[in-house]
Amino acid sequence: MKPRQQRMLAVGLAALGIAIAASLTLRAFKDNMMFFIDISVVVAGDHPTERTFRIGGLVVDGSVERREGSLEMSFRVTDLKCELGVRYTGVLPDLFREGQGVVAHGSMADDGVFVADKILAKHDENYMAPEVAASLAKHVEDQTASLQDGAAECGSI
Amino acid sequence: MWNFFKQLASPPHFYRLAATIIPWLAVPGLLLIAYGAYAGLFLAPEDYQQGDAYRIIYVHVPAAYLSMMAYMFMALGGAIGLVWRMKLAHAVGAAAAPLGAAFTFLALVTGSIWGRPMWGTWWEWGDPRLTSELILLFLYFGYMALRSAIDDTAKADKASAVLALVGVVNVVVVHFSVEWWSSLHQGQTLFKKGGPGMDAEMLYPLIAMIVGFTLVFGALLARRIRTEVLHRERRTRWVREMILSPAGGR
Amino acid sequence: MDAMTMGNYGVYVWSSFGLTFAVIILSDWRSRIHHNRIYRDIEVRIKALEERQ
Numbered sequence: 001m002k003p004r005q006q007r008m009l010a011v012g013l014a015a016l017g018i019a020i021a022a023s024l025t026l027r028a029f030k031d032n033m034m035f036f037i038d039i040s041v042v043v044a045g046d047h048p049t050e051r052t053f054r055i056g057g058l059v060v061d062g063s064v065e066r067r068e069g070s071l072e073m074s075f076r077v078t079d080l081k082c083e084l085g086v087r088y089t090g091v092l093p094d095l096f097r098e099g100q101g102v103v104a105h106g107s108m109a110d111d112g113v114f115v116a117d118k119i120l121a122k123h124d125e126n127y128m129a130p131e132v133a134a135s136l137a138k139h140v141e142d143q144t145a146s147l148q149d150g151a152a153e154c155g156s157i
Numbered sequence: 158m159w160n161f162f163k164q165l166a167s168p169p170h171f172y173r174l175a176a177t178i179i180p181w182l183a184v185p186g187l188l189l190i191a192y193g194a195y196a197g198l199f200l201a202p203e204d205y206q207q208g209d210a211y212r213i214i215y216v217h218v219p220a221a222y223l224s225m226m227a228y229m230f231m232a233l234g235g236a237i238g239l240v241w242r243m244k245l246a247h248a249v250g251a252a253a254a255p256l257g258a259a260f261t262f263l264a265l266v267t268g269s270i271w272g273r274p275m276w277g278t279w280w281e282w283g284d285p286r287l288t289s290e291l292i293l294l295f296l297y298f299g300y301m302a303l304r305s306a307i308d309d310t311a312k313a314d315k316a317s318a319v320l321a322l323v324g325v326v327n328v329v330v331v332h333f334s335v336e337w338w339s340s341l342h343q344g345q346t347l348f349k350k351g352g353p354g355m356d357a358e359m360l361y362p363l364i365a366m367i368v369g370f371t372l373v374f375g376a377l378l379a380r381r382i383r384t385e386v387l388h389r390e391r392r393t394r395w396v397r398e399m400i401l402s403p404a405g406g407r
Numbered sequence: 408m409d410a411m412t413m414g415n416y417g418v419y420v421w422s423s424f425g426l427t428f429a430v431i432i433l434s435d436w437r438s439r440i441h442h443n444r445i446y447r448d449i450e451v452r453i454k455a456l457e458e459r460q
Binding site for chain 2: 006013017020021024025034035036037038056091092093094095096097100103118119120121122123124125126127128129130131132133134
């Protein structure tokens with residue numbers, strides 16, 4: 001390759017890189033730059049209706065129901081204000097469990113339930129040994145309870 | 158103080174000083190990494206939610222942190238080079254770019270390997286943390302492509318310094334993305350309110366890894382700056398004298 | 408053996424560590440070669456000039 005061609009290639013690559021960067025930015029930061037929508041917003045009906053979107057929240061304790069012998073399941077998600085039912089058929093990530101964060105991709109069905117085609121598990125920023133977690137569990141329960149007591153009513157976003 | 162910096166910034170002085178400093182960074186750095194990797198893999202307890210998968214944090218966090226640190230060296234080098242016309246500063250920027258790209262690549266790939274079993278996905282388009290880190294990689298590539306496209310060193314220094322400075326916005330976005338917007342990525346662990354959200358037995362190896370990686374990064378950066386300085390000064394008298402001297406100056 | 412398999416996450420953890428160290432070592436190795444090549448080029452040029460004079 002001649003030096004001039006090398007320069008052309010390099011300039012082209014630079015332009016391409018910048019173009020990709022810019023388009024990725026636009027793609028990532030549209031929708032108010034949110035990766036997922038809060039449950040309260042969805043319950044209030046303020047969500048996209050024409051296309052699929054993501055919701056994020058905590059899986060409500062004791063709400064997970066599985067159909068025997070199939071991958072069908074349903075659970076409820078909360079943002080500690082509102083709750084929303086979710087239906088899903090498929091494999092779950094290892095971290096999916098009650099009380100933990102979850103992100104679901106899909107759309108609202110006519111019966112007011114979110115039908116997910118993809119479930120992702122979110123984890124928090126805390127890391128601890130299982131024994132430590134067990135001794136902390138009591139404390140965390142109290143904290144969640146007080147959070148729920150102090151939480152605003154569903155409907156007031 | 159000013160004289161100290163002026164002397165440090167003189168290419169022949171830096172070239173010799175860096176050779177002395179490199180082992181003083183590399184040896185403690187490698188020792189800390191050896192301890193951190195051993196303790197992180199074998200001594201630290203498993204996580205109550207993630208089991209052993211969280212151990213990826215011991216390479217993922219240092220790589221992600223250095224991906225931004227290297228960028229700051231690049232942007233700061235560019236700014237100092239533009240304002241003070243300091244030759245060494247531009248050499249620092251040019252030397253930091255390939256290292257930054259390497260650590261950004263590592264942060265992306267180790268994060269992806271971590272995300273597969275935990276989140277349930279290798280990659281999610283549209284996540285602000287993931288996307289801004291990918292843009293960081295493209296900024297490094299753009300910076301290096303721009304440099305190699307311009308033959309005149311002084312012009313290449315200026316153009317790439319401008320690009321590096323513009324791209325600083327993205328480093329800010331990477332850092333705050335998990336606070337500003339909703340993201341699949343969890344929030345800050347080490348610098349969150351009320352102290353690190355991590356048990357001490359897990360935390361100490363992580364700190365050792367971060368400090369160790371930073372020291373090794375310093376050594377790698379110093380070696381690349383020496384190469385850059387040698388190349389830029391190849392027609393100067395000091396390089397000629399150094400090479401003709403019995404001791405040489407490799 | 409448990410330390411290696413890591414409750415089925417071993418493959419993820421070990422590949423992350425392996426890749427990280429491989430990339431760092433490779434980057435260091437390449438930069439050494441690059442440095443030595445530049446040094447040798449200058450050396451050859453300067454020595455040739457010396458002999459001509």
